[in-house]
Amino acid sequence: MKKISRRMRANLEKIQPTLYKPEEGIALLKETANAKFIETAEAHISLGLDPKYADQQLRSTVILPHGTGSEIRVAVITKEEKVKQALEENADIAGSEDLIEEILKGRLDFDKLIATPDIMPLIAKLGRVLGPRGLMPSPKAGTVTINLKESINEFKKGKLEYRIDKTGIVHLGFGKTNFSQESLLDNLKAVYDSIEKNKPAGAKGKYFKSLFISSTMGPSIPINSIQLKEK
Known part of the structure; x- marks a missing residue:
């Protein structure tokens, strides 16, 4: 059995067996983010x-109003005559x-790879x-485009790609724990709205099972x- 650290045990004692209001949950997230580095605020959303x-596939993008808090390195593959433009x-x-x-x-020193349609066969x-x-x-995912300027800038500013995994869950980071409570709430609301907007045609029953x-x-x-929908 894995040993639970004293820090984690103390944090777990702060969590009650109830559904928290979004703003209360985020306040608690910030309170329990007491590791020795700036942690990522994560959302794990189980869908029907x-x-x-x-x-019933779900793959889309969302632009976080307050960004991700991380520097995103963007690479572009395009025809030779457009390389200078991309830079x-x-x-x-x-x-x-x-x-x-x-x-x-083996070169993989980037976080996002954008390509123009004319280079895709290669x-x-x-x-x-x-x-x-x-x-x-x-x-x-918005990474095949003819509009390099818009695509590059969006990913630099906090555009995120997300997709459902094989168990029906979306996992993503929606900011850093040193963001204000209001900024994290705005970002989480944007994630919720995007998933709601992109609901697959084949979805049946309850869509948001847990968050x-x-x-x-x-x-x-x-x-x-449900309270995120009401924000």
Whole structure:
């Protein structure tokens, strides 16, 4: 049996067996985020979806009003004549077939990879490298686009991709624990609204089954998701 630290035991004692109002849950998240580094505020949302069915898939993006709190390194793969433009639009890395070869050899010093549609046929061979890391460009994720400026800026400012896992749960970070309570609440509300807006056609029964928030090293806090809808 895994030993629970004194810090975690003290934090767990603060959690009551009840659904917290969103603002109360976030206040408790900040209170229990007492590790020796600035932790990420995480949301774990169980949905009434079975991802083995095509009409119950969920994959989309959300722009967090107050960003993620992390510096996002954006790479762009495009045709040679557009590489300079991508760098001028604030991409950290940009290239064409040369960058594709570098990635095949192991270069992965970026958090988001954007591609223009005209280069996509050449990117197919990167699937085995990028797929397991969730970095493969996709139109649904907003990472295959002709509008490089808008896409780069959105991801830099806090645009997040999310998807349902095989158990029907969405996991994502919605800020840092040193954000204000109001900023974290705004970000969590944006996540809720995005998931609601992108509800798959095949969803049946109760859509939001449960919503828990936590800091990276903190305990899970159950949230009344209905009250987010009312915000």
